[in-house]
Amino acid sequence: MSVTFQAISLSKSYGDNKALNHVSLVLQPGTITTLLGPNGSGKTTFIKTILGLQQKDSGTILMNEQECEMPYPKSVKRRFLYIPDDPMVMDYLTGKENLEYMCGLFQSSLTGKDIDNILRKYGLYDSKDKLAKNYSRGMKQKLCLSYMEIYSPEILILDEPTNGLDVLAIHQLEEFLKELSSQGMTVLIATHDMSFCKTVSDHIATISKGELIKMQNTEWYIRQYGSMENAAYQLLSAGVNPLS
DSSP: OOOOOOEEEEEEEEEEEEEEEEEEEETTTTEEEEEOOTTSSSHHHHHHHHSSOOOSSEEEEEEEEEEEOOSSHHOOOOTEEEOOSSSSOOOTTTTTHHHHHHHHHHTTOOOOOHHHHHHHHHOGGGGSSSSSGGSSSSHHHOOOOHTTHHHOOEEEEEESTTTOOOOHHHHHHHHHHHHHHTTTTTTEEEOOOOHHHHHOEEEEEEEETTTTEEEEEEEHHHHHHHHHHHHHHHHHHHHHOOOO
């Protein structure tokens, strides 16, 4: 099932620091939306809030026009796959054991042969018996992505996915995300990697100091500002909200 996700006027403060200030965003199935902003802009706070990992101060979250109350029930949590900037795997299990553990967690009926085929699909078969703690960052990310074969999430969220990846791994990630999008998945990425952003995104939301500055498709930014780099520089350095 495809999911349209809406965050409406989300706000979150830490003491006197307003990390999110009435941020609204719509994520459509079959599209890749990128939150583009510098460190400390509110990208990770937004992600953790919509995932239910922290309480919002105010605002509304909808999935297919149905309001989602926190804490999320298990049925809502399973609609997400979240990969943080440091992919979380079970370090002292092998790659194959990580997948076997996830199969048990989600009561999957996949066989050992099925798991081997998943590992081949994600380029991890030759390393299936290595402890995950010895995987590169890119390999850990692939292992996390492979969990989609076990429980079929509908919304994929990645936080700074290109950190620590080489050029080849970034290209592979770009192609993989485009393939997922073409299959109808809803994808949200938080990044400050300009090249990756403009290559992979259908829509880009620039965010600064906890406020949504602009939300448009990639072509719009280039038409208005000549390049994505110039658009980001002008919008993010201004520190104002043209939407208001």
